[in-house]
Amino acid sequence: MDFLVIDGKKYTEEQVRELFLNGEDDGDISDTPTIDSNHDSEEEYTIDDDADVAEVDDQAEQVPVDDLDFHASAENSSDSDSSSDLPLSSVGYVYGKNRYKWSKRAPTLGRTRRHNIITHLPGLKAAARNLQDKNPVNYWSLLITDEMISTIVDCTNEKITDLSSTYGETASFVNFTDSVEMKAFFGLLYLTSAFKSNHEDVEGLFASDGTGRDIFRATMSLKRFMFLLVALRFDSISTRSLRKTDKFCHIREIFETFIQNCRNCYTPGESLTIDEMLVGFRGRCSFRVYMKNKPNKYGLKVLCLCDAKTHYLLNAFVYTGKSQNVHPNPRKLSVPTLSVLSLIDPVKNTNRNITADNWFTSIELVEELRKNQLTYVGTVRKNKKEIPQYIVPNKRTEPGTSMFVFTSTITLVSYVPKPNKYVLLLSSMHHDNKVDEGSSKPDMILYYNSTKAGVDALDQKCANYNTGRRTRRWPCAIWYAVMNIASVNSFILFQSGTESSMRRRNFIIQLGQTLIETHMRRRLLEPRLPRELRSVMERLLKCEDTATSESTPSISQPRVSGSDAVSRGKKRRRCYICPSQNDNKHATMCNKCNQHVCKIHSAATLLCEKCQM
Known part of the structure; x- marks a missing residue:
């Protein structure tokens, strides 16, 4: 040769x-x-x-x-x-x-190559798997915890202190909030997403002429809802000067806590997707971007790691500029490579596959x-x-x-x-x-x-039931995105934990109603509520007459005490003292014998609050 x-x-x-x-x-x-x-x-x-x-x-x-x-x-x-x-x-x-x-x-x-063998099976982790009550709000609370809400309440109250001088003492809707009211506020936002009303005029939602939705005005007043939108904050304003180098400091703690909670509750499948999500925002922001291929065009770019099958968000970070997002890079790796490496921490050494563009x-x-x-x-x-x-x-x-x-x-x-x-x-x-x-x-x-469509499918789900309202403050835009993702992730956890066939819209409605219920019951105890509004709240809460009347006297009904006091029954019956031919039916009952009586044959003792105590 x-x-x-x-x-x-x-x-x-x-x-x-x-x-x-x-x-x-x-x-x-x-x-x-x-x-x-x-x-x-x-x-x-x-x-x-x-x-x-x-x-x-x-x-x-x-x-x-x-x-x-x-x-x-x-x-x-x-x-x-x-x-x-x-x-x-x-x-x-x-x-x-x-x-x-x-x-x-x-x-x-x-x-078979080792990288094609999955060792960590997908599904719920211990935090979500061990839930006793399979209510939607319990799965949601795993992602947006009470500690996160307490932080938001503290930061919001700090802002309310600054705003109180602007509105003056005569504004009855200007007062501090708490976790119960904040959950109700978030519940209303979820209901707007389920009703496709997130861009509807707020006054129309709270209208009492029959064109609005009763659950909104039964939860809180229009002015209070608008005031909470203005006052909502996610970090302490007093310490913000110490974090000048961090452009994302306004909501970083809340965002990163939420992402960590998402990671702690779910193990993804064998295929994952990395892509970009654009949170629509046209206000002033130093890291706002333009992306012509996205529906919103302008907004805040979020790089996401999602399960390719269930679309569960596992990890994410917000792009805030070249100098902000670049991790230590002694080997001079490219920016796309660094972006992926910063997202894969939850799935390292698990033999899973990453799909990206x-x-x-x-x-x-x-x-x-x-x-x-x-x-x-x-x-x-x-x-x-x-x-x-x-x-x-x-x-x-x-x-x-x-x-x-x-x-x-x-x-x-x-x-x-x-x-x-x-x-x-x-x-x-x-x-x-x-x-x-x-x-x-x-x-x-x-x-x-x-x-390839894991992140795009998540983005589409968030857009279908969107809590976002028009805002000029980018931290609020990020928070609305967090709420949207929380509803998607919690629904996936709910389906995995219960094997329920409930539709996602019904899940969001039930979630919103549960978040609202405690605050509405507390509001029902206020003595000066209009009678018509009280009846709306009783209907929404499905309260019995006895449950509301005994605990919450109406405005027209004096506070009563003693053996002569009367209470209200479930049904109207004839007074047992009146002659039968009168046929006068009343709901009042004697507290001793529980017999129905009329006003003529009953007596009520009026007491002030101090004497009653």
């Missing part, structure tokens, strides 16, 4: 032909990571006129074989999963623009996730330097064509869904070139399509 000697090494003619045919020029396309809030998430790319896999770049012949920089890929890694990495074929290699090495043949698999995808990210025993599937931007020209299709490529290249840990595929369009997909979970016979799509594409 004849050999060719190149730079002191022997090659057969077949080996030299393979190396030269798959060589490329050293042209470099800039791949500098940027924080572009309006990044292009388009997954299909147009085929260039000069893209032709049948042609060979003449400059490739000028590259000496010895100068090819064989990338030290994961096949040479000493990672804990290296026992699963089996050797690639010794021939048939192609290279990216940065000389990243790919094989045209899939690695040989002898057994092309802004996040890179070989660097895949290697970092592999160190944390996680796999990755995502679309790839066509300007990545690791992509070999070998898999870039030309205009003559038939739709439905798939081309694969491999390393020992990564698979890259190009798929042509329609003429002049192609998709690039990278996966560290798949290690073969399987194509679905029915759709002619690679298994990688089908898996990506089934797991």
Whole structure:
């Protein structure tokens, strides 16, 4: 057999032909990571006129074989999963623009790879699993705890102190709040989301002419509701000067506590999604962004980690600028990689898969996730330097064509869904070139399509039942988003814990009613309530006449005490002293014999509050 000697090494003619045919020029396309809030998430790319896999770049012949920089890929890694990495074929290699090495043949698999074996089963964690009462509000209280509400109450009361001088002493609606009233306030916000009334005029909701909703004015007055919207705060104003360097300090403690509570209650499935959510906001904010592909266009960007199947939010952080969100980065990792690494803490070393779009995808990210025993599937931007020209299709490529290249840990595929369009997909979970016979799509594409929409589905659920009201204060916009996510997550916990078929709208209505009930019962004890409003509250609370009258005397009824006092019964009956021909029926009863009596044959003793005590 004849050999060719190149730079002191022997090659057969077949080996030299393979190396030269798959060589490329050293042209470099800039791949500098940027924080572009309006990044292009388009997954299909147009085929260039000069893209032709049948042609060979003449400059490739000028590259000496010895100068090819064989990338030290994961096949040479000493990672804990290296026992699963089996050797690639010794021939048939192609290279990216940065000389990243790919094989045209899939690695040989002898057994199931360890990264495809899930060790932590999905479902409720102890905090949610051990609930005795399966009421929706109890699942919600696991996420928005009493401690969080107490913090909000303290900060709101601090603001009310400042506002009291503005409104004056004559304003009866200006007084301190407490946890009971704050829960009722949140309950009303949830009811507006269930009724699709979050952008409806507040005066219309509280109208008493029959056009409003009785539950709103039965819970609190219109002026009180508006005042709480104005006074609502989430951090101490007096200590804010100590946190000047933190742009998110206005609500960071509440937000991070909520995220931690979400992590403590649920174990996700085997597939997770990382993507961006935009909280709509058009007021003044130094980290407000513009994203043309989102419905709200302007707002606050939240990067989220969600369960791809149930859409449960597991982790999130708010983008507040380059200098604010960048974690310690001694290895000079790209911003998308850092963003993903900051989200994966709840699922590290669990052999789960992360799905994300092309802004996040890179070989660097895949290697970092592999160190944390996680796999990755995502679309790839066509300007990545690791992509070999070998898999870039030309205009003559038939739709439905798939081309694969491999390393020992990564698979890259190009798929042509329609003429002049192609998709690039990278996966560290798949290690073969399987194509679905029915759709002619690679298994990688089908898996990506089934797991890519986790965050978008969560965003859509939040928009369907949105508590957000128009506001110029961005902390309130974040809090409305927290309430929306809490309703979604608590509903998922409720379904997992009870296997109930309750619709989400009914869940939110029941949640709102339960949050309101305690405050409404307390308000029913006020002696100066209008009679019509009292009857509305009794109807909403489904109170018996005896339950309300004995504990809460009406305005027209004097306070009574002693043996001569009368009480009200459930039904109206004839006075047992009056002649039967009178047929006078009354609800008053004697406290001693429990017989129905009329006003003529009964007596009431009036006492002031001091004497009654």
